Amino acid sequence: MQGLAFFASLRNDRLYIRRDLDPRSPYWLVTGGIFGFLIWLAASPETAWAHVLLHERGIIQPISMILGGMVSGYIAIKFVILTKEIRDESRLQLPVFPISSDAAIGVISILEKHNNILSRRFIRMINIWSASNSSIKVLRAIEDDTELYDLAQQSSYALPRVIVWSIPVMGFIGTVMGIGESVSGFQGFLSKADDIDVLREGLVNVTSGLGTAFDTTFLALTISVIVVLPLTIVERIEQQLLTRIDLTLRKEVLDLIPEASSSSTLDIKAVDEALSRAFDIHLPSHEALIEPAKEFALSAASQIARELIPLKTMAEEAISCIQDARAETKSQTNEISSTLSSVSTELNCSVQSLEPILSAIQQMNSCSNALKEELNRIDSGNKLTNALEQLQDVVSQTKIVLVDSIKPRRVVLVEEVLE
Numbered sequence: 001m002q003g004l005a006f007f008a009s010l011r012n013d014r015l016y017i018r019r020d021l022d023p024r025s026p027y028w029l030v031t032g033g034i035f036g037f038l039i040w041l042a043a044s045p046e047t048a049w050a051h052v053l054l055h056e057r058g059i060i061q062p063i064s065m066i067l068g069g070m071v072s073g074y075i076a077i078k079f080v081i082l083t084k085e086i087r088d089e090s091r092l093q094l095p096v097f098p099i100s101s102d103a104a105i106g107v108i109s110i111l112e113k114h115n116n117i118l119s120r121r122f123i124r125m126i127n128i129w130s131a132s133n134s135s136i137k138v139l140r141a142i143e144d145d146t147e148l149y150d151l152a153q154q155s156s157y158a159l160p161r162v163i164v165w166s167i168p169v170m171g172f173i174g175t176v177m178g179i180g181e182s183v184s185g186f187q188g189f190l191s192k193a194d195d196i197d198v199l200r201e202g203l204v205n206v207t208s209g210l211g212t213a214f215d216t217t218f219l220a221l222t223i224s225v226i227v228v229l230p231l232t233i234v235e236r237i238e239q240q241l242l243t244r245i246d247l248t249l250r251k252e253v254l255d256l257i258p259e260a261s262s263s264s265t266l267d268i269k270a271v272d273e274a275l276s277r278a279f280d281i282h283l284p285s286h287e288a289l290i291e292p293a294k295e296f297a298l299s300a301a302s303q304i305a306r307e308l309i310p311l312k313t314m315a316e317e318a319i320s321c322i323q324d325a326r327a328e329t330k331s332q333t334n335e336i337s338s339t340l341s342s343v344s345t346e347l348n349c350s351v352q353s354l355e356p357i358l359s360a361i362q363q364m365n366s367c368s369n370a371l372k373e374e375l376n377r378i379d380s381g382n383k384l385t386n387a388l389e390q391l392q393d394v395v396s397q398t399k400i401v402l403v404d405s406i407k408p409r410r411v412v413l414v415e416e417v418l419e
Contacts, residue, residue, distance in 0.1 A: 171220025182209025224332020
């Protein structure tokens, strides 16, 4: 029953670990939301500084203020909890570990009055030490608690980070709504652009929609920047606190481990003597080990020799086959060589017989060139003959003209009477 109660207390401690530094969600959500709503409500009078920004730009503005107030409430409550833990951690004086079973109850009752993280984790160390008397189990418990606190820290900042992420999203939604309002107003007054009053009213609606678009984004981004920096600082402070507590507890256990290990010493000489006696009694002499090994080696060698006789025969047959193949390959090589030499001789004879033909072909080529030159000359002579014939025709025509010009002519004078 006592062991069951101990493990039940350990389970309750592990479940309570997640609530040590985590503010209750309803507290900071409600109080922070009310705080943001009150700030928005304070700008209700028309003479207020941010009245136009907060009250004339649509429903997105109060929603952004409420979300920013929620994150601010979380930061404020978290900072108060961390400040209390840091103050209690600096004031707490831990007793020297390990603690005997008789003094454990009194130490636990004193530590329970402080009610902080360091005292609860130290009480858990005392309970595990009293139940197991093992420093290794205590160290493992410290590591488990460290992992639990890290997971608790990550989960505790999940919802505030989601809210911080949603604030700019609300600003962008307001931007889309404002631009849509301005576009619809612009389309409405274009159909009545002839009337100056309608045109003026339409322009007012368009500029109002654009103001909503820009002001919602401006407010959302401003709130995000304002709350992100304190949230990061608070997370940093919490991480430093948990690291400092973890190092303090590990130092207590590390101081304990060398004491536990130094109490156990071995007599090296006694161990050597015990091993020597065991070898002398239970192991046989070397003569008794060598003779069976020698007989086994001889029988194995003879058996191996008998097994190798067929392999020797196969090797000899393979060698003879290789020699026969080598001789046959040599003879075939000689035949191929003689065939190649005869073919080379025949080729030489054929080349020599082709030499007169090649010379005749060269002579024919030279004759062809001479004939080509003669043809070119004949062609040029024909052209000259044609030119002479044309010249002869021109001369004959000139001769006719000259004959006509030397013939005698009669000149007749005609007198014309003018009226």
